[in-house]
Amino acid sequence: MALLRMDNVGIVVDDLDAAIAFFEELGLVLDGRGEVEGDWVDRTVGLTGVHCAFAMLKMPDGRGRLELAKYHSPAAVGMTPPNPPHNTLGMHRVMFAVDDIDDTIARLRRHGAELLDGVGEFDGGFRLCYLRGPAGIILALAQQT
Incomplete structure (x- = not known):
């Protein structure tokens, strides 16, 4: 077994269009958009009734990607506390x-x-x-x- 690559980093956002514009301004390139729902998504992410819009952005050299997701259902859960400081446990x-x-x-x-x-x-x-x-x-x- 060999690790092949890190495929992407996923971030849940509340405004998909604004987040796309932000990361495009940074220099990432929109690589595609779509929506997912159904049993396979529910099973994959461990939620029920998922309806999610997403956008995939890539680095200009194509070697790294960022996936932005906007959950229509179930509704996204806010961070506690909002805007946690840098030393908060977990990826941020x-x-x-x-x-x-x-x-x-x-x-x-x-x-x-x-x-x-x-x-x-x-x-x-x-x-x-x-x-x-x-x-x-x-x-x-x-x-x-």
Whole structure:
């Protein structure tokens, strides 16, 4: 048995179109949209009565993907507490390498992104920041200097 690849990271959002626009602004490319429902979906995700719209976005080089999902039923469950801090247990951050962190922050702010604090310097070789995006997602950006 061999691990072949990490296929995608999935994120549940409350506004699919806004989340698509946010990640397209970041530079991901919409690869497809669809909806799923039925017994096979219920069995796969462990819920009953699933009706879910989704969008698959890919990195410009095609090597990584992000799946966004909007649950029409059952309704999505909110985070407790809302917008948890970075040290909350569980997966809650996706990091992207960018060529211009300041430009990227400015573009994402037009889509509602908010810096958690500011841009930091790591080991003299990287500028890093965390910002909150759609559905409370923490997005990390890294620019090699």
